Amino acid sequence: MVQEPNVCAQARALLGAVIYGYDGAIARITEVEAYDGPNDPASHAFTRTPRSALMYGPPNRLYVYRIHGHHCANVVTSAAGLGSAVLLRAGQILDGYDAARARRGDVPEQLLGRGPGNLAKSLGITMADLGTDLLVPPGIVVDRSPTLAGDERIATGPRVGVRLAADRPWRYWIADHPTVSAYRRHPRA
DNA sequence: GTTTAGATCAACT
DNA sequence: GTTGATCTAAACG
Numbered sequence A: 001m002v003q004e005p006n007v008c009a010q011a012r013a014l015l016g017a018v019i020y021g022y023d024g025a026i027a028r029i030t031e032v033e034a035y036d037g038p039n040d041p042a043s044h045a046f047t048r049t050p051r052s053a054l055m056y057g058p059p060n061r062l063y064v065y066r067i068h069g070h071h072c073a074n075v076v077t078s079a080a081g082l083g084s085a086v087l088l089r090a091g092q093i094l095d096g097y098d099a100a101r102a103r104r105g106d107v108p109e110q111l112l113g114r115g116p117g118n119l120a121k122s123l124g125i126t127m128a129d130l131g132t133d134l135l136v137p138p139g140i141v142v143d144r145s146p147t148l149a150g151d152e153r154i155a156t157g158p159r160v161g162v163r164l165a166a167d168r169p170w171r172y173w174i175a176d177h178p179t180v181s182a183y184r185r186h187p188r189a
Numbered sequence B: 001g002t003t004t005a006g007a008t009c010a011a012c013t
Numbered sequence C: 001g002t003t004g005a006t007c008t009a010a011a012c013g
Helices: A006-014 A052-056 A099-102 A116-125
Strands: A018-020 A028-036 A062-067 A070-076 A083-094 A141-143 A155-156 A171-174
Touching: A006 A028, A006 A083, A006 A171, A018 A083, A028 A116, A052 A070, A070 A116, A083 A099, A083 A116, A083 A171, A099 A116
Parallel strands: none
Antiparallel strands: A018 A028, A018 A141, A028 A083, A028 A171, A062 A070, A070 A083, A155 A171
16 A cells, blocks of 8 residues: 555645636636656656656646647646646636637537646647746746635545556545546556 | 657547 | 547657
8 A cells, every 4th residue: 555645635735726727718626636756657757857857846837748639737746856746637617718618619618627638728738838837927827725615525536547556546526526527447557 | 868749549428 | 529647659859
């Protein structure tokens, strides 16, 4: 059994936070996954390269990667060069629907930010945002001050689509929230 | 050796 | 029909 690393608490703390994207698109984070750098085979930071060094640097930076033609956004959380980061898997769009739909297409509101690729697309996040300071405009900004509502609970389970370390329950989401995507295990996990 | 673009297909809607 | 911390190979330096 692997003990829960600090990044898991960081991940849970990001639920309910608000992320400001481009052209007025704003989302409330509803689903996240924790990645524990060198101790986590599923993390891109598991192998240290100049690219992954970003996750070993100062926290509150944006780490972006491509997958299947989409972009996925992560918040670097390590405070002491631990290489940990939190993947933003889903969010509820709060404002800027026109901008989000211009990028995502005419889909129902709750599907705009459902899934990491879709959330990044709604907000307009691309590789150009790699390394952005999330506390300082311009660019993508995250406001951690909003919290969960009194009747909202945090659910947990295995991370979606990871082949390695597929059983670590480091995915967190707001229970019963309509924007949260379904669990899919990697075929070869 | 690293990074990025493009693509596959099992699972989900 | 859609999606994606996979996978391969081309594009860097």
